[in-house]
Amino acid sequence: MVVRVGLIGTGMIGQDHLRRLTRVLAGASVTAVSDVDVDLAERVAEGLPGATVHVTGEELIAHPQVDAVVVCSWGPTHEQYVLACIAAGKPVFCEKPLATTQEACRRIVEAEAAHGSRLVQVGYMRRYDPAYQSLQAAVDSGQIGTPLMMHCAHRNAGVPGFYDKESIITDTAVHEIDMVRWLFGSEIVAAQVFKPRRNRNGGDLQDPLLLLLETADGALIDIELSVNIRYGYDIRGEVVGENGTATLSSPVPVTVRADGRTSTPVPLDWRERFARAYDIELQEWLDSVAGGVAEGPSAWDGYAAAVVSDAAVAALRTGERVEVSLMDRPGLYS
Numbered sequence: 001m002v003v004r005v006g007l008i009g010t011g012m013i014g015q016d017h018l019r020r021l022t023r024v025l026a027g028a029s030v031t032a033v034s035d036v037d038v039d040l041a042e043r044v045a046e047g048l049p050g051a052t053v054h055v056t057g058e059e060l061i062a063h064p065q066v067d068a069v070v071v072c073s074w075g076p077t078h079e080q081y082v083l084a085c086i087a088a089g090k091p092v093f094c095e096k097p098l099a100t101t102q103e104a105c106r107r108i109v110e111a112e113a114a115h116g117s118r119l120v121q122v123g124y125m126r127r128y129d130p131a132y133q134s135l136q137a138a139v140d141s142g143q144i145g146t147p148l149m150m151h152c153a154h155r156n157a158g159v160p161g162f163y164d165k166e167s168i169i170t171d172t173a174v175h176e177i178d179m180v181r182w183l184f185g186s187e188i189v190a191a192q193v194f195k196p197r198r199n200r201n202g203g204d205l206q207d208p209l210l211l212l213l214e215t216a217d218g219a220l221i222d223i224e225l226s227v228n229i230r231y232g233y234d235i236r237g238e239v240v241g242e243n244g245t246a247t248l249s250s251p252v253p254v255t256v257r258a259d260g261r262t263s264t265p266v267p268l269d270w271r272e273r274f275a276r277a278y279d280i281e282l283q284e285w286l287d288s289v290a291g292g293v294a295e296g297p298s299a300w301d302g303y304a305a306a307v308v309s310d311a312a313v314a315a316l317r318t319g320e321r322v323e324v325s326l327m328d329r330p331g332l333y334s
C-alpha cells in the first residue's frame with residue numbers, strides 16, 4: 001500500500017521529512033502540503049508533482065487524497081491539527097512536542113481515548129537512534145548493574161527563529177525528558193533547574209541551563225542545555241550504574257590525522273546527527289499506517305513529556321524543585 005501523506009509546516013524539518021518521504025523511504029506519496037506561509041508551501045510543492053497546496057491545515061486534513069498527516073508546524077499549533085486528525089479518523093505523525101502545555105496534550109489524549117484506538121505518533125526520534133538503542137541495550141543487559149544516574153549534554157550551535165525564553169525546556173530539553181522515561185522505564189517525578197552565568201551568544205536567553213530530573217525509582221539525571229554554543233551540535237549521555245558506566249557514542253564517519261593533530265567532525269545540526277533515526281522513525285510510521293496499527297511514541301508519551309516540561313518551566317521561573325503529577329493513564333495506553 002502507498003500511503004498518501006499530507007504535510008503541514010514546510011519549514012526546516014518539514015522540508016527534511018519531505019525529502020525522506022519522497023526520496024529515501026518506501027511506501028509514501030506526498031499528495032498535499034500546507035503552511036501559513038503560502039508562498040513557501042507553493043515553492044516547496046514545485047518539487048512534488050501532483051501535490052495540492054492548502055491554505056489551512058484543516059483543509060489539508062479533510063482532503064480525500066490524504067490518508068495520513070505529518071505535522072511539522074510550530075509547537076503551539078500542533079494541538080489544533082492533531083485534534084482535527086483525530087476527529088477525521090486519520091493517522092497523524094506529529095513532530096515534538098505533541099503540544100506546548102500539558103492541558104493541550106491532555107485534550108489530545110482524551111480525544112484519542114474517546115476515539116477508541118491510537119492514531120497519534122509523536123516525533124521523539126531518539127528512541128530510533130542506533131546509538132541510543134545500543135545504550136539502552138547495554139543498560140538492560142545488566143552489565144553495569146542498576147542504573148543510578150545519567151549525565152547528559154544537549155548542545156546546539158544556535159536556535160531557530162521561533163525560540164522564546166522557555167523553548168530551551170519546551171523545545172530542546174523535551175528530547176531528554178522523553179529519552180529518560182524510555183531509557184529508565186520509569187516516570188519522572190520532579191525537576192529542578194540551575195542557572196550558571198549566561199552565554200553572551202544567547203542574548204537575553206537563560207543559556208546554558210542545568211536541568212536535574214528525578215525518576216520514580218530514585219535515579220538522578222543531570223542535563224546540560226547549551227543552545228548557542230557555536231561549535232556544532234553535540235549530544236552526550238553517560239549512564240552510571242552500580243558496577244560500571246555506559247556511554248553514548250556519537251556516529252563519527254571519519255577521523256583525520258594530519259599536521260600533528262587528530263580531528264573528527266562535529267555534526268552541524270540535528271538533521272545530520274539524527275538522520276538515520278528520522279529515517280527509521282518515519283519508515284516505521286508509514287509501515288504502521290499501512291498495517292493499520294499505530295506504534296511508536298504515543299499521545300500519552302507526548303502528554304507525560306509535557307507535564308515534566310511544565311514542571312521544569314516552573315522550576316526555571318521559581319528556582320524551586322517542582323514535583324510532577326500525571327493524570328490516570330487511559331486504558332488505551334496501558
Ligand code: NAD
Nearest residue numbers: 009010011012013014035036037072073074075077095096
Ligand atoms: P521552522 O520555523 O523552520 O518551520 C515551521 C513552519 O511551520 C514554518 O514554515 C511556519 O511558517 C509554519 N507554520 C507556523 N504556524 C503554522 C500554522 N498554524 N499552520 C501551518 N504552518 C505553520 O521550524 P522547524 O525547525 O521546522 O520546527 C518545526 C517543529 O518541528 C517544531 O515543533 C520543532 O520542535 C520540531 N522539530 C523537531 C526536531 C527533532 O529533532 N525531532 C528538529 C527540529 C524541529
Ligand code: ISE
Nearest residue numbers: 156159160171172175227270
Ligand atoms: C529542535 O526543535 C529539535 O528538536 C532539535 O532536535 C533540538 O536539538 C533543538 O534544540 C530544537 O530546537
